[in-house]
Amino acid sequence: MQQAGLAIPPEWVMYGNYAREFGQQALNHLFSCPQRPTAVFAASDYLVLGLLDGLRANGLQAPAALSLVGFDDANYTDLTHPRISTIRQPARELGHTAVSIMLRLLNDETDIPMETRLPVEWIGRDSIGFVNSVPK
Numbered sequence: 001m002q003q004a005g006l007a008i009p010p011e012w013v014m015y016g017n018y019a020r021e022f023g024q025q026a027l028n029h030l031f032s033c034p035q036r037p038t039a040v041f042a043a044s045d046y047l048v049l050g051l052l053d054g055l056r057a058n059g060l061q062a063p064a065a066l067s068l069v070g071f072d073d074a075n076y077t078d079l080t081h082p083r084i085s086t087i088r089q090p091a092r093e094l095g096h097t098a099v100s101i102m103l104r105l106l107n108d109e110t111d112i113p114m115e116t117r118l119p120v121e122w123i124g125r126d127s128i129g130f131v132n133s134v135p136k
Contacts, residue, residue, distance in 0.1 A: 009033065009035060011029075011033050012030065012033065012037055014026050014029065014030075018043070018044050018046055018047065019046075019050070020046055020047070020049050020050040020053065021050060022047060022050060023042065023046070023047040023048060023049060023050020023051045023052075023053065023054065024050040024051070024053045024054040024057070025050075025054075026040075026042075026047070026050070026051065026054075027040075027050070027051045027053075027054030027055065027058075027066075028054060031054075031058070037066070038066065038067060038129075039066065039067035039068070039069070039128065039129075040066060040067070040068055040069070041069045041070075041071075042068065042069070042070050042071065043071055044070060044071055044072055044074075045070035045071065045072045045073065045074040045076070045077050045084055045086055046070075046072075046074065047070065048068050048069075048070040048077075048084050048086075048127070049080070051066070051068055052068070052080065061082070062082055062127045062128075063082065063126070063127055063128050063129045067085075067127065067128040067129045068084065068085065068127040068128065069084075069085045069086060069087070069127070069128060070084050070085070070086040070087070071086060071087045071089070072086065072087075072088070072089060072091075073086045073087070073088035073089070073121075073123055074086075077123075077125070078125065081126075082125065082126035082127045083125035083126045083127065084125055084127045085123060085124050085125045085126070085127045085128045086123050086125070087120050087121070087122060087123070088120060088121040088122075088123050089118065089120050090118050090119065090120075093118055094118060097116055097118065101116070
């Protein structure tokens with residue numbers, strides 16, 4: 001958003017837990033703000049389920065009322081209505097990398113990288129206003 005020159009109101013940035021109920025609470029909070037967001041990026045697809053619950057409880061639907069994007073590409077994201085747009089992370093490679101680093105630590109290796117980044121993939125579905133569009 002900063003790269004696009006858009007301000008991020010501090011009340012839009014929320015921290016909580018990964019419970020579905022938190023997603024619904026987040027929606028209620030965001031809709032009580034003086035300026036409502038038009039889109040939400042949630043730290044997990046499970047939180048998006050709660051956001052969808054909150055929209056339905058208010059008689060609204062995504063993406064007409066709010067575009068939603070999750071993270072993980074959980075196995076149910078293609079089964080919801082609307083289907084959840086998400087960022088897919090390579091879960092198997094993530095686990096393999098973690099175990100490899102742990103084994104290197106246990107073997108007292110010293111050349112272990114302090115940070116490892118794995119590629120993610122955009123999965124555009126129906127929960128956003130412009131499906132399959134992503135800024136470059």
